[in-house]
Amino acid sequence: MGLSNKQVQVLKWPYTGHTALICDGAVRTGKTSVMSLSFILWAMGNFSGCNFALCGKTVGSAERNIMQPLMGITYLREQFSLEYSRSTHQLTIKRGKRQNRFYVFGGRDESSYTLIQGVTLAGVLLDEVALMPRSFVEQALARCSVDGARFFFNCNPDSPSHWFYKEWILKVSEKDATHLHFMMDDNPSLTEETKARYRSLWTGTFYRRYILGEWCTAEGLVYSNFDRDKHVIHDLDPRGRFYISIDYGTHNPFSAGLWYLNGNTAVRMQEFYYSSVEHGQQLTDEEYYKHLEELAGKYPILAVVVDPSALSFIETIRRHGRFFVTQADNDVLDGIRYTANQLNAGRIKIHDSCVDCIREFETYSWDPKSESDKVIKEFDHAMDDTRYFCYTILQREWRGRMIS
């Protein structure tokens, strides 16, 4: 398969003399693959005995998105000898006497921050840079002290108030950078059918960002794709693996969902939702525990996933000894993105008895007053427990894959 014109521009970019290359735009447009190739060819053509950094959101995502595709490029394997050590996360590339080392770092892995402080780099590639902490990115750039060092950035768009947009995309000329914007047509390997499928996976703010490639403010409904006809079911067939997810509250509502997971479908079959304000009475942890047992009924629950801040309730569940209890991953934005993606793919269904969850799906909104992505923290309790279930349990069960 050949390269698109946009991809050829990325390969030729090192000869422009600019210091930084920024590729942003829609998903699956071929940014990471062509940028990694361009980075390696530039590094091997101009340096020897130098260190470079290949950075992803985490070391795992860098290995998946950068390393694996790179190792699969026949041209690279024919031209160079490539050796990757999974234990030290180092790629050594050689041709004749020329040899360079490429370290893999994860912007969100705490250990990477410390490790990158100790190296001197001749170039850095930051894949999905908008998902990394600014401090990590600045540290990585500050390590580039070798003459002729370059920065390669790529990402999908986020909010226009995101630091990367303000500091780099809006200041392209000031930073001696080139900005290339990618759309799905820039990836020659995508068929019309595949493009149509990607379009169907996103709606609302996510559609504008991931399909139209726009840096836009999050507004309107968070799950604008929620559709009763598609997501609400009236019959149950409770088989498979059972879980319970909980958003804990004493003054605020307490929300729990009972789920079963069968193949590629997760069903919220029943829920318990308690608002102390509406009932005029707060419940104790032991009283909540009784409701949890009732919700579990006779089903073999594999794990109860709980809001990580509810430490006393987690301890109550543990002491009773019946359920395996685990703290939820509470990364709100990644969790929402993951949940929206699974919802669009039709893999999450809600039984019509779960009226509180359905009501919240239809009202849960982005905060229009906030500059960065923030949800309105109101009527979001079933949304939180649903997100805990999706992002903590489904991620593990379905191997962390976003559907694309």
Ligand SMILES: Nc1ncnc2c1ncn2[C@@H]1O[C@H](COP(=O)(O)OP(=O)(O)OP(=O)(O)O)[C@@H](O)[C@H]1O
């Ligand atoms: N010129 C090409 N020929 C063949 N396959 C390609 C080409 N360009 C990209 N691809 C393939 O298309 C898929 C998407 O490419 P890539 O991961 O580089 O996109 P991306 O823009 O980084 O996506 P995302 O924004 O989701 O990270 C990959 O499987 C990649 O191997």
Ligand SMILES: [Mg+2]
């Ligand atoms: Mg990519």
